[in-house]
Amino acid sequence: MLILMRTTATDEEVDQVCRAVEASGLKPHPIPGRLRTAIGVTGNTGSEGQEQFAQLRGVTEVIRVTKPYKLTGREMKPEDTVVRVGPVEIGNSRPVMIAGPCSVESRQQTVGTAQALRGLGADMLRGGCFKPRTSPYSFQGLGRQGLEILVEARDQTGLPVVSEALTTETFDLVEEAVDVIQIGARNMQNFSLLKRAGMSDKPVLLKRSMSATLEELLLAAEYVMSEGNPNVILCERGIRTFSEHCRFTLDIGIIPVLKQVTHLPIIVDPSHAAGRRDIVIPLSRAAIAAGADGLIVEVHPDPNQARSDGPQALTLDQFEQLVDELGMIIPAVPRCEGVQV
Ligand code: PEP
Ligand code: MN
Helix, strand or coil: CEEEECCCCCHHHHHHHHHHHHHCCCEEEEEECCCCEEEEEECCCCCCCHHHHHCCCCEEEEECCCCCCCCCECCCCCCCCCEEECCEEECCCCCEEEEECCECCCHHHHHHHHHHHHHHCCCEEECECCCCCCCCCCCCCCCHHHHHHHHHHHHHHCCCEEEECCCCCCHHHHHHHCCEEEECHHHCCCHHHHHHHHCCCCCEEEECCCCCCHHHHHHHHHHHHHCCCCCEEEEECCECCCCCCCCCECCCCHHHHHHHHECCCEEECHHHHHCCHHHHHHHHHHHHHCCCCEEEEEECCCHHHCCCCHHHCECHHHHHHHHHHHHHHCCCCCCCCCCCC
């Protein structure tokens, strides 16, 4: 349910409506808009309270939200959400470029890559420290030490950093160190992790699982938002199909459909979809052309030596080419804009 306040409603009237919602055993989520505040209501199973709320001072209309996802849907909030990470705005007109190695492997590899990427126009640095690996014998990430290296890379370049929180046990460590918390594809329906992320004041980058429908993705985001964290960035990273020429199949079609139904920003990870570096640039162009708000791309200074996902990592030269090619299809992708140390 969505309670629309009048454009003239005072903060006190908004507070009173929130209190009335709580008194009915439901949960209010105030959504300040350009012209008016709306109050999303969750916890109701039908139209209970609808008439009562419509009578309250400052309320103009009470609308039933028909979709199963509520806070993530455009019914609740028609305007696009812009997630702000330091100087970076995700979901605003300019697509953002998040780049970096699959895993933080060493200080030299990560800080060196961050410096090079910054010079080439990246907006943020990625790097996994707690890695979800298919095999227990594969490199699992540097953990806490990796986070320290990421923080150093941020300090030296000014690039905000994103890294995955793999478990609720290690969530606090990641949360404290990074600017954006990644929830990986394999954890998209780890509901305790999603709830924990919902209690964070850091933005969450939520990756679509390889077998999730659009509705399941939005309901996962709903878990984060319903705990009180409005800053969710959705990420399409490829789904499992019968195709064997790629690691996963990049679902370009979900981008415009998500744009219709949700106000949340959507970025695309062409690297995990491709699994091979030779098609990462064309997939990136396709994603931006289809309306993605940005990309998260794996880049390694020496992919053959990478401890994870080397075959899909772009070299630094290829990353430079990617930025140039995107600049050609979207003139608004300038290099190095606004990055200040
Ligand atoms: C990653 O970003 O390195 C990663 C493991 O991604 P995903 O969860 O999409 O597989
Ligand atoms: Mn990876």
